[in-house]
Amino acid sequence: MEKMLKQDEIDALFEAARAQSAAESEGATAQPEVKARVVPFSFSTAGQISNDQLRAISILNDLFARNLTHNLAAWLRTRFHVSLVSAEQIPFNDFLLRIPEVNYMAAVRLEPLGVLSVIQMEMGLVPPIIDLLLGGEGREGALRELTDIEESILASVVEIVCRELSMAWQPVGLSFNFERRQMQTQAARIMPVNEKTLCLSFEIRMPHGSGLLNLAFPAVVANTVLRRLTSDWGKSRRHAPEVRARMETSSKKIAFxxxxxxxSVRVPLKTIETMEPGTVIRFNVPxxxxxxxxxxxxxxxxxxxxxxxxxxxxxxxxxxxxxxx
Incomplete structure (x- = not known):
């Protein structure tokens, strides 16, 4: 026996079906709530050099490492290898904290900026270098303070380092001029301890010794280098031949x-003031x-x-x- 529905029951079924369809539609279009991610900002990281910029600076200093390897090896008449091991941006105070108590540190002036930077050499490299320059075989020695004569000998090595830095950094227009040795207690006077510095570390390996050669540049030097490197690379950029062909084809459609x-001639103002229809103006042109x-x-x-x-x-x-x- 078939069940006969009344009109109010039919209306209730349709209302229930429409309500279920609307609920399913809202569920399908509803988007998950996106919460904004809030990250604390540290003003100490403002102006930090990016990884791509550090990579560009590293390419520049790889040239310095290769040149110093060849020139010092020939000068010292021994195997001598220099390689860039790190390039980072740190406060000058952190750079000073890495320096051991017994070390060799010198101030170098960068022209034409007129600012000071720091060259620091680990003392493990000093005895073999001095021994070679005095006619020895480059043997290791005790870590101690240098005498005046040893300091003068090592100053000539630092001048060669500055010369090679000037050659490698010639594309950015900077030259390095050795000034004088700095004791660790005097290093804080070279630049503010909170100054952001570009720190480059080079590993030097010799037959009877090894150590690090560290360079610290103030932020103004890093910014100048990056600006000039970016400018030079932009000038040297070349488009692919097919791109150039498309650009030339499109430019030929430009209307001028x-x-x-x-x-062009010069006419007296009196002549212009007295002009009337039919006036003949003489130009000073053949x-x-x-x-x-x-x-x-x-x-x-x-x-x-x-x-x-x-x-x-x-x-x-x-x-x-x-x-x-």
Whole structure:
């Protein structure tokens, strides 16, 4: 026996079906709530050099490492290898905390900026270098303070390091000038302890010794180097041949304003004030002077005004190069 539904029961079923369909539709279109991620900001990291910028500086100093390897090896007459091991940006105070108590540190002036930077050499490298320069075999020695004579000998090595730095950094226009040795207690006077520095570390290996050569530059030097490196790389950038071809094809569709005119002349103001219809104004130009064809305000050629059909036209006579010759 079939059940007969009343009208109010049919309406209730339709209402229930519509409510279920609306709920499913809202569930399908609802988006999960996105919560904003809040990260604390540290002002000490503002202006930090990016990894790409450090990579560019590393490429520049790889050249210095190779040149110093060849030149000092020839000068000391022994195996000598220099390699860049790290490039980072740290406060100058952190750089000072890494320096051992017995060390060799020197101030170097960077021109034309006129700022001081620091070169620090581990003392494990000093005895073999001095022994080689005094005619020995480059044997290791005790870690101690240098005598005045040893300090003068090592100063000549630091001058060679500065010379090679100047050669490697020549593309950015900076030169390194050795000034004097600095004791660790005097190093804080070279630059503020909170100054951000670009710290470069080079590992030096010799037959009877090894150690690090550390360089610390103030932030103004790092910014100058990055700005000039970016500028130089931008100038040297070249587009692919197919890109250049597309650019040339598109540029040929650009329209420029052009005019055929007499050369520029100077007319007295009195003549302009007394002008009337029919007045003849004399230009200080010979009667045989050909009009100039200018495009975008630039002279391209001399030409003669002609008619081509119902249009005005210009027939080129001599190009700009011929006119100026």
């Amino acid at each position: 304003g052009a005019s055929l005119q007499l050369p 009667s045989g002077t050909a009009p100039e064809w200018r495009v975008g305000g630039q002279l391209l050629a001399t030409a003669e005004a002609i008619r081509q059909g119902t249009r005005r036209a210009a027939r080129m006579e001599r190009r700009k190069e011929e006119v100026e010759a």
